[in-house]
Structure formats: structure tokens, C-alpha cells
Amino acid sequence: MAWGTDSPRRLASLLAALVLLLGLVACGGHDDSTEGSALGTDQASGVTAAQARTREQRVLNQRVQAVRNRDLDLFLRRVDHTDRALIARQTRYFRNLVQLPLSAFGYRVLDEQWQEVRLRPRWGKDVQVPQVQLTTQLEGYDAVPVVRTVGFVFAFRKGRAVIVSDRTGAGKPLFVGAPAPWDLTAITVRTAPGVLGVFDASTRAYAGQVTSAVSNGIAQIDRALPFSWSGKVVVYSVQNPGVLATFTDVPGGSLDHLGALTFPTYAGKDRSQVASTRMLVLPSSVKAGAVFLGRITRHELSHVAIGVRDDGSPVWVSEGIAEYLGARDVPQRARIIPTSALSRAATEDNGMPVSSTFNNTDQEWHYALSWMACDYIAETNGESRLWELVEAMHNGGAGTTDAQQDRVLQQVLGYDGHELARRAAARIRNLYG
16 A cells, blocks of 8 residues: 655765664555655854764664653653644544554664755755655564664754654655655544554544454354464545555555455565555445345455465465355355346356456456355355365466466366356356356
8 A cells, every 4th residue: 555856965974873772663564666855054053973973863763762662742842843734643642552552662873864845945055955864663463673764854953963854844754655644644543352443533443343344254254264364454445535545556456445445454565575464445345234234244254364374376266165155154045146247147248357457447347256266166065165266276386377377277176267166156046146
């Protein structure tokens, strides 16, 4: 699951003051871009650029202390109390933050100003909009801190820095990259062994069902894996349209076709390091009932647990093993498959699904065939052979292209992709026909 733009005038640059990293944590991430903000007059009140940054940093350090001490009055002390909407947003944000298991939480005012933010008259004449580095980390869930660029509009009133907005003059939030749910809406946090669940007003009624299903799924996946993993995951289950709109890199192009997904939370905007892989469980999966909810959460947990071990593999390998693990603990008679897959299995002879078109209009068939391919391998050769195939396709991180997969299949199984697809289709007919 962004923003950016231009500036009337730049302030002289000096080093910003101090990062304050508390023993606290938080935040997620998906896509990057920018939307802008500018600055007002420089020295209308005799405050230099360096002094401004120091005073801005002091206000933000106060916010950090307020979160640590759970002190709402302190958090709002240097926020413009004449702006009721701003106070409401900041109050909501504070109440969200104090529910999270933050092991790191800190701000650092940067030299750069946000560009091209139209100043609003009510902010006053002495205004700056610095870019601010926000560092957060969810204890036990994020392997490393998550760093994002955010912004605040500071007005200097009698030389004192006051936050007068957390948005541009056009009302757009000041941050780079996709926000977490707690940045955009009121959340309720619920926990279960291994699970940090984040819910909104529309989903908190079934928070217990989701956290229980995911926690049970963690135990089931753990028993099925031949390796160890953290056994922990952050799960979002929200219905807020503003939050869901931030998920842009979605398989198949739309959340409407999905019941759940996993996504990386990057440590920084360069996306070179993943802090954690999180899950989104959509309301439709809860409404589908406990069996379906358990199955789809195990599928997504498989992606979290396997992590980079299947990177570079053909998509059918990654999705097939996740489908297999999702259904593994469901009794055979209760395992359902799309009816369309049964008719396709009677005539289809195109080999295993191609990675580039896996999530096209035929994705229902592609998932079914990939699942049955992995199910067939496990049934006839044992699960250890299935994991051997996953490791071989990963190829030490170099991966295996679709064009190269037959060589690996011959090496591990003794037959190629067309033969595997034929046997998988036959298994669909045998089990469901």
C-alpha cells in the first residue's frame, strides 16, 4: 500500500538538531512519491533559519516525550488550538500511537523545506514547512526502524514555534510514501499470541475472530515448515476507503478481487531493506466464514514465513506452496476448489502458469492448478520434495525464470512443467470430478 512540488524562497541551511529515539516503535510503508509545501517569510519575527529549526525540533521532541508518557495535554501543547479539525486529527493520532508497541519513535527536522505549499492567511506571515524525518519501530514485529519523511506547518508567534497544520493548504497530508492506518483513521489494536491486529471503526467488532484465526494459523504454519521463522505478524483489517486507497501495488490491480494480501514495510524510501512483511485481511474474508478465514490467513502467513526463500521463483511456485499450506489443515472433504477449475482441468494443456500473466483474468485457474501441482508433489513424493523444489527454484537468491524451470523440475522431480501441469489437472479431476 504519496505526494510532492516547488518553492518561492529557500531558507539558509544548517544542521538540524537532535534525533530523539525513544525506547518505543511504529509504521508501515508501500509506494513512494511527493506532494509539496513551501515556506513563508524568513525573519518577520527576527527568528533565523537555524533558530527556527532548533525551536521546531524542540516542539517535536516534546511530542515524543508525550507519547512515551501518554500525556495528551503535552502532545497538544504546541498545536494551534484555534483549529478544531487539526486538534481532532492530532488527538486521534496520539490515541492511535499509544496503543502501539513502539520501541522507537522520534523526529528529526531536516534542512529541506516542503515545496510549493500555498500558505493560508490564518497561519500568519512567519511560517515554515520543514521536511521531518520520522523514525518508528514496532517492538517484536519490525526487524529494523522504519524511516519516513513527513511534514508540519510551523508558525512563529512571538518567536515561539507552533504547529498550525499537518497538511498542505490544499488539505493533502504532508508525507512521502503510503501511510499506515493509524496515520489516517482511528484504530483499535487487539493482540493474540504472535499477532498485532489493527482495526478501524467498521471492523473492530470482529477483531477477536481475525486475531484468533491468524494466531491459530501461525501455530499451524509453524508445524508445517522445515525451518524456523519469527512467528509474528502485524495484521490490518480495515474498511476505511482512505486507508484502502493507499494499497496501489495489488495483484490483479484491485482489492475487490482479493480476500487478503501481504505487503512489505520498507525501512526507507529507497526500498533496499524490508523492516517487516504485514498482512491485510479484508472484511469479505471474515464474512465468508471461519473455514475460509483460516485458509486464507494461512495462505498469507505462508508468504510471511517463507519470506525471501522463494524470491526469484516462478509465481506458480510461490502461490502454489501458499495455497497448499493454506489448505493443508483443512480435511480433504472440506477443501473447496473453484468450479471453473474443474472444467478447465478437463481440457487445459498449456503447462504451468506463466509468471507475467499469473494474476490476469485466468488467475482463479492459475491458483487452482498451482495448488494442485504442489499438492500432487507432496502426496506422491512427500513434503520434503516440495521444499526441495522451492529451494532449487530460489537457486541461492539468483532465482529461476519460467524458461529455466523445466531444467529444475527435471532435476528435482524427473519431469517437466507440461507433465506437472497434466498431473495436477488429473488430480483436480480425481478429487473434485
